[in-house]
Amino acid sequence: MRLVEFFLNNRTEVIELTVEHLWLVGVSMLLAVVVGVPLGILLTRRPLLNKPVLGGANIMQTIPSLALFGLLMPVPWVGERADRLTILALTLYALLPIIRNTYAGINGVDHAVVEAGRGMGMTDGQLLVQVQLPLALRVILAGVRVATVISVGVATSAAAIGAGGLGEYIFRGLAMVNNQLILAGAIPAALLALGADLGLGLLEKSLRPRNLG
Amino acid sequence: MGYAIQEVGLFPHFSVGRNIGLVPIIEHWPAERIQSRVRELMILVGLDPQLASRYPRELSGGQRQRVGVARALVADPPILLMDEPFGALDPITRAEIQREFQALKQRLNKTIVFVTHDLREALLIATRIGFFEAGRLLGVYTPAQFMSTTDRVASQYLASFRTGNNWPEYK
Numbered sequence: 108m109r110l111v112e113f114f115l116n117n118r119t120e121v122i123e124l125t126v127e128h129l130w131l132v133g134v135s136m137l138l139a140v141v142v143g144v145p146l147g148i149l150l151t152r153r154p155l156l157n158k159p160v161l162g163g164a165n166i167m168q169t170i171p172s173l174a175l176f177g178l179l180m181p182v183p184w185v186g187e188r189a190d191r192l193t194i195l196a197l198t199l200y201a202l203l204p205i206i207r208n209t210y211a212g213i214n215g216v217d218h219a220v221v222e223a224g225r226g227m228g229m230t231d232g233q234l235l236v237q238v239q240l241p242l243a244l245r246v247i248l249a250g251v252r253v254a255t256v257i258s259v260g261v262a263t264s265a266a267a268i269g270a271g272g273l274g275e276y277i278f279r280g281l282a283m284v285n286n287q288l289i290l291a292g293a294i295p296a297a298l299l300a301l302g303a304d305l306g307l308g309l310l311e312k313s314l315r316p317r318n319l320g
Numbered sequence: 321m322g323y324a325i326q327e328v329g330l331f332p333h334f335s336v337g338r339n340i341g342l343v344p345i346i347e348h349w350p351a352e353r354i355q356s357r358v359r360e361l362m363i364l365v366g367l368d369p370q371l372a373s374r375y376p377r378e379l380s381g382g383q384r385q386r387v388g389v390a391r392a393l394v395a396d397p398p399i400l401l402m403d404e405p406f407g408a409l410d411p412i413t414r415a416e417i418q419r420e421f422q423a424l425k426q427r428l429n430k431t432i433v434f435v436t437h438d439l440r441e442a443l444l445i446a447t448r449i450g451f452f453e454a455g456r457l458l459g460v461y462t463p464a465q466f467m468s469t470t471d472r473v474a475s476q477y478l479a480s481f482r483t484g485n486n487w488p489e490y491k
Contacts, residue, residue: 217327217329217332219325219327219328219329220329220330220331220332221329222325222327222329223323223325223327223328223329223330223331223388223391224329224331226321226323226325226401227323227342227343227391227392228321228343229342229346233346237342237346238331238333241333242332242333
């Protein structure tokens with residue numbers, strides 16, 4: 108197959124682009140979790156913030172990715188470099204599933220368990236760390252999984268602004284009307300998304316035995 | 321203050337031993353002290369100490385409620401608040417655990433506030449009965465006083481409780 112030949116001949120570049128892609132997704136997912144999970148927790152304490160925060164994250168997701176890249180360009184420091192801009196955009200995209208699942212996961216913990224914990228004199232912090240987060244972990248992880256898969260896809264658009272990643276091949280292939288190039292970018296990207304989905308899915312499953320009530 | 325509720329609210333992701341010992345663990349008791357205290361309490365509430373490594377989902381309703389009581393007692397609180405703790409049990413288990421609890425409380429020497437809708441349970445367990453209606457305390461009685469009270473609301477309640485119990489007549 109010509110495609111396999113292509114990968115073999117250009118393996119340095121393919122690897123380089125894949126690593127770039129993973130880097131973009133990896134950093135943005137880390138940021139999204141670090142920001143999103145605490146925000147989700149905050150929402151469970153201050154339900155009034157529900158509409159603005161979830162609404163805001165929702166709007167972020169509705170904006171088409173290329174448009175979001177364009178809108179973020181004027182932002183200082185971030186807008187100056189394509190990779191920073193992409194990471195910011197990807198983070199914003201990942202926020203909705205993560206915040207929403209954290210909120211749903213924590214609220215979904217059996218209220219009797221929370222009440223018993225409070226009655227025993229546990230502080231809110233102890234309750235959160237020892238009871239609520241462990242019990243909500245599977246749902247939160249499901250949100251991370253969805254966000255990661257979306258990110259891998261959106262990151263392919265990043266090449267349009269020069270941020271690198273497997274989208275490079277796709278755009279190059281489109282410009283040169285070269286189907287092989289397009290596939291050379293699209294297939295690894297699809298495989299990455301599938302791999303992330305499977306991998307995180309396995310992680311989710313491994314959390315099952317203990318947490319079944 | 322010790323707290324036990326109807327739904328029990330055991331932490332499903334902790335073993336029975338860890339459920340009972342949670343407060344001592346949070347307060348950093350030495351490990352052997354926690355272990356021996358958990359064992360002591362399990363025996364006290366009528367549970368086989370070997371169940372300590374099991375998880376709540378592996379236990380019956382009666383066993384779970386016993387764990388709940390043990391958990392409430394672990395830090396030896398002077399006051400115990402129990403909100404309809406035996407309400408969700410089947411009648412047979414319930415009767416058994418009521419009798420055991422009545423014996424248990426003699427040994428405990430604590431102040432126990434026990435909320436119930438079951439007058440028989442109150443008469444069996446209580447040293448004093450506080451009679452509430454719509455959130456207002458109407459009176460405090462000993463069980464004997466309650467059975468013979470002339471207070472209008474209390475005696476009405478007593479009468480309706482006596483006649484309200486369905487016992488089918490089979491010929």
